[in-house]
Amino acid sequence: MKIYISADIEGIAGIAHWDEADRDHASWEQFRDRMTEHVAAACEGAFAAGATEVWVKDAHGSGRNIDAAALPGNTRLIRGWSEHPLMMVQELDESFDAVGFVGYHSRAGSGGNPMAHTLSSSKIMQLRVDDEPVSEYHLYARAAGAVGVPSVFLSGDEGICETATAMNPAVTVVPSLHGVGESTVSRQPDVVRDEISSGMEAALRGDLSRCLLPVEGPHVLEVEFHKAGRAYRASHYPGASLIDDHTVRVAVERHIDVLRALVFIV
Numbered sequence: 001m002k003i004y005i006s007a008d009i010e011g012i013a014g015i016a017h018w019d020e021a022d023r024d025h026a027s028w029e030q031f032r033d034r035m036t037e038h039v040a041a042a043c044e045g046a047f048a049a050g051a052t053e054v055w056v057k058d059a060h061g062s063g064r065n066i067d068a069a070a071l072p073g074n075t076r077l078i079r080g081w082s083e084h085p086l087m088m089v090q091e092l093d094e095s096f097d098a099v100g101f102v103g104y105h106s107r108a109g110s111g112g113n114p115m116a117h118t119l120s121s122s123k124i125m126q127l128r129v130d131d132e133p134v135s136e137y138h139l140y141a142r143a144a145g146a147v148g149v150p151s152v153f154l155s156g157d158e159g160i161c162e163t164a165t166a167m168n169p170a171v172t173v174v175p176s177l178h179g180v181g182e183s184t185v186s187r188q189p190d191v192v193r194d195e196i197s198s199g200m201e202a203a204l205r206g207d208l209s210r211c212l213l214p215v216e217g218p219h220v221l222e223v224e225f226h227k228a229g230r231a232y233r234a235s236h237y238p239g240a241s242l243i244d245d246h247t248v249r250v251a252v253e254r255h256i257d258v259l260r261a262l263v264f265i266v
């Protein structure tokens with residue numbers, strides 16, 4: 001069994017501020033270490049369930065947070081960014097049996113986490129696919145669905161756990177924290193870590209096919225930018241048009257084309 005794990009930091013237990021997610025800040029080191037520890041726990045859960053190989057994408061910021069040496073057994077770590085449209089699930093293909101997401105967070109425009117965003121907090125106000133405001137989980141869990149790989153597990157803030165469950169009640173979720181204004185209320189990190197390990201193991205021992213997300217095109221992507229200038233720039237992507245000063249719309253056939261457009265317009 002070959003498993004893929006995509007990891008972010010803004011849904012890691014205890015985190016409360018962008019400084020703690022920023023490698024140029026001293027407080028990042030604590031959360032980099034905790035992100036590594038919680039991803040390692042997810043890998044251990046996968047191996048306990050019979051995985052023979054686990055690929056991990058470090059999908060936060062620079063893509064250089066997780067310490068490869070702290071991951072167990074037969075893991076591969078993808079660091080940095082290739083700029084492939086699959087971004088946070090780079091290298092995912094039909095050879096994998098399941099995907100898990102660790103440290104994920106609420107979408108742009110949500111009150112569920114003071115660091116809520118979708119792809120870029122500095123550029124994007126809201127990102128919609130087929131009129132639905134979407135999270136990074138939407139984008140990359142559906143990308144997994146498009147290549148036939150089920151999304152079986154998610155750990156992150158309560159908002160993204162609710163989102164994942166609404167998309168598919170069969171997914172196993174482990175909540176870490178919830179936002180209250182600019183603050184967070186977090187569960188004890190070691191308790192969350194242990195639940196990530198046991199949750200990943202239980203998810204992989206279950207019926208994986210129940211977690212395969214359907215992906216049907218065509219799609220309409222809308223990106224509402226903070227700055228009108230970004231929307232104007234994006235409106236020159238082939239097929240794109242401005243629907244107001246801050247928002248660009250692109251109609252595409254397949255989900256991968258949504259992701260391809262995002263690489264160029266964000």
Ligand SMILES: [Zn+2]
Binds near residue numbers: 008009010059060061
């Ligand atoms: Zn992040």
